[in-house]
Amino acid sequence: MAQSTREIKRRIKGIGSTKQITKAMELVSSAKMRKRRIMLDKTRPYYNTVLENIKEVLENVNVNHTLLKQREVKNALYIIINGDKGLAGGYNSNINRLIHKKFKNDKDSISLITVGAKSKDFFKGRDYNIIESFVGISEDPKFTDAKKIGNLAMELFKKEEVDEINVVYTDFITTLSYKPTILKLLPSEKIKKEDSGPTTIVDFEPTPEEVLEFLIPKYIESSIFGALIEASTSEQAARMTAMSAATDNANDIIDELNMEYNRARQSAITIELSEIVAGAEALK
CATH class of the missing domain: 1.10.287.80 (ATP synthase, gamma subunit, helix hairpin domain)
Structure with missing residues (x-):
């Protein structure tokens, strides 16, 4: 005895x-989550401003921009944002299962850009076409990270190697509520020309084409950066809860x-x- x-x-x-x-770990995740929420509140107004500016241009002029072309979707690009670490409950597996369940019998129809070691390892082990992997940025993403990812995605779209661009991330709602989300970036209904009745005459400097050439990449980059911040906040909330x-x-x-x-x-x-x-x- x-x-x-x-x-x-x-x-x-x-x-x-x-x-x-x-x-x-709970205390550390709580502190990180508070910082990410502050960043989240700052990124949303920037994204909304860029989006409204694009709509304003398209409402007033008829511009056929390369990044706005609709075409048959033969190969879709999915930017999958996940974590580099575990111990966060179902955070990582929820995103991975969402895409794998959707495309496990049609892997040839998609290409992937993975963010986070957990997505990289999961999809690499299941023979998906991974174009590029970014690791070590999921917990503290910077706008330069979003720019690198966005530039790669837009280059693939311009070369017609992919026919649409989607970003997959965990949308932060509250500390205890977050959900896997697929957001279509290009071609997107969000930046589609709206029928708002009679249009006013607006002069754009230097030209509408050049304005869009600046705004559309900013829209892609800010969308990806917003998704990175949403995912980072959700990851810390999930880890804190776990x-x-x-x-x-x-x-x-x-x-x-x-x-x-x-x-x-x-x-x-x-x-x-x-x-x-x-x-x-x-x-x-």
Whole structure:
């Protein structure tokens, strides 16, 4: 019985050490999530401004831009944004399953740009066509990262190697709510010319074509950057939630082990007292 109490104490100590790690990870993820939410609030107005400017140009002039061409979709590009690390509940697997379920029987119809080691490893192991992989940027993305990804995607679209561009990410709603999302970037209904009735005469400097040449890449880059920030915020929220649940589970296990330890000690003491009483009776 003494051996049993020692074993229980070792288990309590081990789970206590794990609890310290999960609690620390919870606090770190909470701090990172707050920073990402601040960044998220800053990126959304920029994205909306660029989008409205594109619409304004298209409403007033008829421009046939390379990046706005509609064509038959033979090969679609999917930019998949995921994490580099685990321990975030179902965050990584939700995105991976979303695409794999959709295209597992039609892999030749898509090409991938993966962001995050988890997506890279998942789709590489299932023989998808990965054009480029970006790792080490998922937790703290920069606009330069979005620009690199966007430039690569637009170049593929211009060369007609892909016929549409989509970004797949986790949309942050609240700390406890986030969902996998597929956003079509090109050709997109969001930047489609709107029928707003009679148009006003607007002069564009230098020309409408050159204005769009500047705005459309900014739209792609800001959309990708926004998706990176949404995904990063969701990842930290998912990890914070997962680590909080792990800490709570550790507390529950420690409570149960403490009760088991006390019962073992009580049983050992009872046995010892019984042996003492039996010995005393034998001496009478």
